[in-house]
Amino acid sequence: MVSKVLVANRGEIACRILRACREAGLQSVAIYAENDTKSLFVELADQAILLQGDSITATYLNQEQILEIAATTGCDAVHPGFGFLSERADFARAVTQAGIQWIGPSPSAIERMGDKMTARKTMRDAGVPVIPGEEIEEEDENEALIAIQQASTRVGYPLLLKASSGGGGKGMRAVERPEDLVEAAQSARREALAAFGDGRVYLERMLTGSKHVEIQILADRHGRTIHLGERECSVQRRHQKVFEEAPCATMTEEIRSAMGKAAVAAAMAVHYEGAGTVEFLLAPTGEFFFLEMNTRIQVEHPVTELVTGVDIVREQLRIAAGEPMSCGDLNLRGHAIEVRLYAEDASNNFLPAIGPLAVFRPPEGPGIRLDTGVRQGDDVTPNYDPMLAKLIVWAPSRVEALQRMRRALDEFVVLGTITNLRFLRELCDVPDVIEGSTDTTMIDRLWPNGWSASIPVELEDGALMAAAVSESSGLHHQSPSNAQGTEQSGPLSPFMTLNRRYP
Amino acid sequence: MLHQFRTAQGDIEVTVAKQGDVWHLGEHQAIVEDDGRLSIHLSNGMKGYATTAKVGDVWWVHFEGHTFCLERIEPGASQSGDGGGLIAPMPGKVLEVFVEIGQSVEAGETLMVLEAMKMEHRILASNSGEITGVHFAAGEQVQQGSVLLEMVEDEA
Numbered sequence: 001m002v003s004k005v006l007v008a009n010r011g012e013i014a015c016r017i018l019r020a021c022r023e024a025g026l027q028s029v030a031i032y033a034e035n036d037t038k039s040l041f042v043e044l045a046d047q048a049i050l051l052q053g054d055s056i057t058a059t060y061l062n063q064e065q066i067l068e069i070a071a072t073t074g075c076d077a078v079h080p081g082f083g084f085l086s087e088r089a090d091f092a093r094a095v096t097q098a099g100i101q102w103i104g105p106s107p108s109a110i111e112r113m114g115d116k117m118t119a120r121k122t123m124r125d126a127g128v129p130v131i132p133g134e135e136i137e138e139e140d141e142n143e144a145l146i147a148i149q150q151a152s153t154r155v156g157y158p159l160l161l162k163a164s165s166g167g168g169g170k171g172m173r174a175v176e177r178p179e180d181l182v183e184a185a186q187s188a189r190r191e192a193l194a195a196f197g198d199g200r201v202y203l204e205r206m207l208t209g210s211k212h213v214e215i216q217i218l219a220d221r222h223g224r225t226i227h228l229g230e231r232e233c234s235v236q237r238r239h240q241k242v243f244e245e246a247p248c249a250t251m252t253e254e255i256r257s258a259m260g261k262a263a264v265a266a267a268m269a270v271h272y273e274g275a276g277t278v279e280f281l282l283a284p285t286g287e288f289f290f291l292e293m294n295t296r297i298q299v300e301h302p303v304t305e306l307v308t309g310v311d312i313v314r315e316q317l318r319i320a321a322g323e324p325m326s327c328g329d330l331n332l333r334g335h336a337i338e339v340r341l342y343a344e345d346a347s348n349n350f351l352p353a354i355g356p357l358a359v360f361r362p363p364e365g366p367g368i369r370l371d372t373g374v375r376q377g378d379d380v381t382p383n384y385d386p387m388l389a390k391l392i393v394w395a396p397s398r399v400e401a402l403q404r405m406r407r408a409l410d411e412f413v414v415l416g417t418i419t420n421l422r423f424l425r426e427l428c429d430v431p432d433v434i435e436g437s438t439d440t441t442m443i444d445r446l447w448p449n450g451w452s453a454s455i456p457v458e459l460e461d462g463a464l465m466a467a468a469v470s471e472s473s474g475l476h477h478q479s480p481s482n483a484q485g486t487e488q489s490g491p492l493s494p495f496m497t498l499n500r501r502y503p
Numbered sequence: 504m505l506h507q508f509r510t511a512q513g514d515i516e517v518t519v520a521k522q523g524d525v526w527h528l529g530e531h532q533a534i535v536e537d538d539g540r541l542s543i544h545l546s547n548g549m550k551g552y553a554t555t556a557k558v559g560d561v562w563w564v565h566f567e568g569h570t571f572c573l574e575r576i577e578p579g580a581s582q583s584g585d586g587g588g589l590i591a592p593m594p595g596k597v598l599e600v601f602v603e604i605g606q607s608v609e610a611g612e613t614l615m616v617l618e619a620m621k622m623e624h625r626i627l628a629s630n631s632g633e634i635t636g637v638h639f640a641a642g643e644q645v646q647q648g649s650v651l652l653e654m655v656e657d658e659a
Contacts, residue, residue, distance in 0.1 A: 190598075191623055351624060354593055354647070358556035358563065382593045382619060382647075415556040415563035415570065425568060455569055462543050463571040464508060465528040466553035467562035468517040471575060472504045472526070473535050476557035 002077040002101055002321040003027060006070045007045065009081030010060060011373035011384065013297070014041035017079050020313040029073045031066060033059040035383055040373050047073060056383075060084045063091050070100055077101040077320055083385070086296040087114045087167070103320040105295050109270040113293040117164045117202050123290045126269035128262045131281060131289040133159075133204035141189065141199075148185050148203065152178065155203045161185055163192035164200040167294070169239030171195060174206060207281050209439050212236065213248050213288070214279040215263035216304045218315055219272045222324040227260040228308050229332050231300055234438040235427065237350050242420070242443075243427055244300040245337045246307045248282075249398060249436020259288055266293055275301070275316050281440075299340070299390065302371060306336035306394040335401040336394045339409070339424045341372075343386040346423035347452045352386040355379070358416030363408040367394045367401075380417045388419065398436065402428055422453045507576040508562075514576065589626055589652040591645040595619030599641050602634045602652070614652055617645070632656035 004027035007017045014030060018041060021028040030045030033053070042048045049069045051059040059065075061084060070078055078095045080086035080103070089110040092102045104110070113119045117135040124130055134151040138144040152159060152175075161184055163171025171192030173184040185201065193199035211234045219225040232248035233241040247256075263278035270293075277298045279291040301312045310327045319325055343353045360376040372389035374380075380388065393408055395401040409425040430446060432438050443451075470476065505518045519528050526533040530546030533553075541553040543566065553566040557575075564571040598616040602608060608628045615626040636653030639645055 187623065194618070349625070349627075352593065352619065356558055358558050359554055359565070361554070382595075410568035413554045413565040413570075415554065415565060416558045418572075419570075422569060453569070455571075458545055458547055458549060459567055459569055460510075460571070461528070461531060462545055462549075462551070462553065462566050463564040463569070464510075464515060464517050464573065465519065465526070465531050465533055466541050466543060466555050466564045466566060467508060467571075467573045467575070468504070468506045468519045468528065469526045469533045469535065469541055470555040470557070470562060470564075471506050472519055472521070475535070475539055475555060476562075 002103075002317060004029065004073070004075045005077045005079050005103070005317070006031065006066070006073065006075040006100075007041075007079050007081065008060070008066050009079070009084055009086070010036055010039065010041055012371055012387065012389065013081040013083075013299075013373075015044055015373050016371055017081060017297075017313055018044040020311070020317060024314060024317050026317065029069070029075055031060075031069055035381065038378070040375055040378075049073065063088075063094055066091075067094060067098055067100075070095070071098065075100060077103055077317075079103040079316070080296065082294075082296050082299060087294070089114060101320050103274065103316050105273050105276065106271065109272050110295045112270045113276075113295050115164055116162060116166060116292055117200070119292055120202075120290070122269055123266055126265055128266050128269075128290045129288065131204045131207060131291065133202060135164075135202045136200065139200065144189070144200070145182060145185055148201070149181060151203050152181055155205050158206040158208070160204045160206050161188045161201045162204060163188065163196060163198070164202055165196035165198040166192055166201075167292075169236075171201065172239050207283055207289070208441055210234075210281040210283050211248065211250070211438065212241075212279065212291070212440050213251070213259065213282045214277050214291075214298075215259055216298075216301065216312070217263050217267045217272070217276050217278060218310075218312070218319070218325050218327070219267055219274065219276075220319045220325045221273060221322055224325060225264050225267050225272065226325075226327075226330070227263050228304050228310060228312075228327075228330060230256060230259060231303055232438070233300060234440050235433070235442055236440055237443045241300065242340050242342075242424065243337070243433070243438075244303055244339075245335065245398075245401070246303040247332055247335070252286075255282070255286055255288070262288070262290070266290065274319050275312050299387075300338050302369060302390060302392045303336040303338045306369070306392060307332050307334060309333070334394055334396045335398040336392060337401045337405050338390050338392040339405065339427075340387055340420075341389040341391060341412075341414070341424070342420045343380040343388055343417050344420050345418045346420045347450065349450060350420070352382070353380070353418040354382050355417035357388075357414065359413050361413040362389070362391070363411035365408075367404050368408055369393070388414070391424075402434065423451055426451075426453070507578075509574040509576055589614065589650070589654070591617065591647055591649040591651055593619045593647050595624070595645055597639045597641055597643050597645060597651075598623060600637060600639070602637065604634055604637055606634045608632060608634060608654070615639075617651075626651060628654065630656040 006029045028045045030048040032042050053059045085091040089107040093107040095102045120130050136147045138147045158176045161173045173188040175184045189199040216228040231246045233244040235243035266278045277294045280288040282288045344350045357378050362370045369392040393404040395404045406428045532544040534542045551567045556563045562573045595617045610631050612628045613625045617624045632654045
């Protein structure tokens with residue numbers, strides 16, 4: 001039984017889960033740090049409890065405090081979302097031991113998949129192909145660096161250094177040449193230590209020209225483990241996904257079936273329960289290799305929901321309550337694309353930006369879904385991840401989905417904070433994207449010296465006129481920007497002007 | 504009415520005049536709609552709606568799928584002729600400093616590494632030049648807008 005769910009997360013994914021709870025008729029509790037007092041997700045919960053403390057560690061990562069709130073509010077389940085404590089086996093264990101249902105897989109499944117080195121070994125044993133590479137067991141900095149150097153000669157260049165506790169591109173470095181190895185390894189270890197409290201890294205051959213393809217799986221306690229087809233998330237910058245779609249444009253029924261079987265085998269190898277994602281690299285040859293398994297709901301789950309008709313978060317709630325999953329035989333229908341709207345300056349190495357959301361007006365119309373945790377008037381602060389929203393479109397075909405995405409991005413208005421909107425819009429016109437021949441190195445290959453917007457001159461005239469007329473008409477006196485925002489002096493990053501290319 | 508804006512191409516003067524409900528900028532026309540958006544009709548026949556918002560001194564404009572930031576220069580304001588100051592884009596911590604005063608650097612060279620939002624950010628030289636100021640050391644916290652480094656860029 002699950003009747004009251006504590007959502008141990010914030011922002012967009014907390015909104016997604018809280019809405020699912022509302023739809024399922026479950027009571028919900030949000031927890032929030034003081035700087036989130038006015039955030040949207042706090043409003044969407046039946047009950048919202050303020051977390052004591054200032055830092056992320058003292059609030060959203062504070063297991064004891066969160067458990068205490070779950071107990072005092074009478075919650076019988078905890079949904080961790082993604083990020084934060086979602087892949088912390090010790091937290092899953094503590095929740096379970098408190099007699100509260102963890103909405104996710106068992107602590108041991110999280111452990112075996114969460115430590116990337118252990119996962120590689122588990123998958124090898126389960127007969128799932130892994131990327132050629134080597135685990136580095138040494139914990140001491142100097143010993144590890146020596147071991148990394150020795151392993152690098154066997155793995156070969158170019159190679160990737162990855163944090164064993166890593167995710168989201170943190171603690172990951174691509175190394176092209178031997179002379180860059182030591183600096184990259186030190187930097188990766190330092191970033192991993194800061195982000196995950198674990199500096200261990202391992203090496204993998206960099207498989208260039210590969211696609212990042214992942215399989216969504218669902219497993220319940222009634223003996224069913226199924227896959228919901230694939231998502232392609234090859235378009236990445238700094239190893240973080242920006243453009244995701246389902247199905248993969250170049251997928252064949254044969255590869256989908258083989259990859260699906262491997263994903264189900266991977267899940268069953270760790271007695272998986274709930275929703276999870278098995279990530280693979282798909283080489284141009286059709287060979288695929290296990291990358292990692294994410295033992296949680298994933299950012300890009302909506303594209304799978306749109307093409308399968310399955311509400312994955314709702315299924316998570318159902319499975320955690322001990323019920324069988326509700327979906328029957330699956331058919332993939334149409335095509336879905338998601339883009340991640342980040343507060344970042346795409347023309348300056350994707351540097352995160354902050355500022356007020358003076359105007360935030362998402363697109364509307366057929367086939368459009370917006371998952372976000374912000375609304376007009378909010379401030380984008382440096383406290384949390386710079387992802388503002390996920391814009392997802394569905395259409396009967398891939399061509400039409402891209403057309404719909406272009407239209408939607410053109411309609412999307414965000415003023416007051418620099419975003420990657422225009423970058424996302426231009427991505428939709430890139431021949432590789434149109435053909436579906438994207439791979440994980442596409443952004444670096446297309447824009448080796450960085451991206452910059454190409455702006456038609458007549459539009460600049462129109463913009464200048466709009467600004468001059470707005471000023472003359474006193475429109476700023478009715479601007480919806482909030483008081484805090486108006487104190488800031490505009491486009492935040494001076495790097496923007498330093499790096500901008502002149503036409 | 505005359506306004507001055509700072510753009511990437513330099514400072515631009517814009518004079519708009521109102522006749523009835525219609526604003527004119529040369530051959531371009533604009534009307535302020537009831538909802539605060541602007542209906543724009545460019546001389547080349549292009550039509551569209553612009554959404555604007557002012558934050559500080561900057562007018563943000565969305566027009567035809569593009570977003571513009573135009574800093575309005577207040578009449579009589581003195582021009583801040585800042586040279587090659589490299590400014591912290593957000594609060595964070597300095598992880599490493601790779602340069603010292605007097606050092607010559609090439610365009611694209613890493614000058615400093617900052618940690619903000621749990622990610623490392625490299626501060627790169629946008630042009631070749633000479634470092635004339637280093638204001639922070641590794642381990643120090645920086646506020647948004649802090650001048651991190653100063654450099655004199657080489658003549659093109």
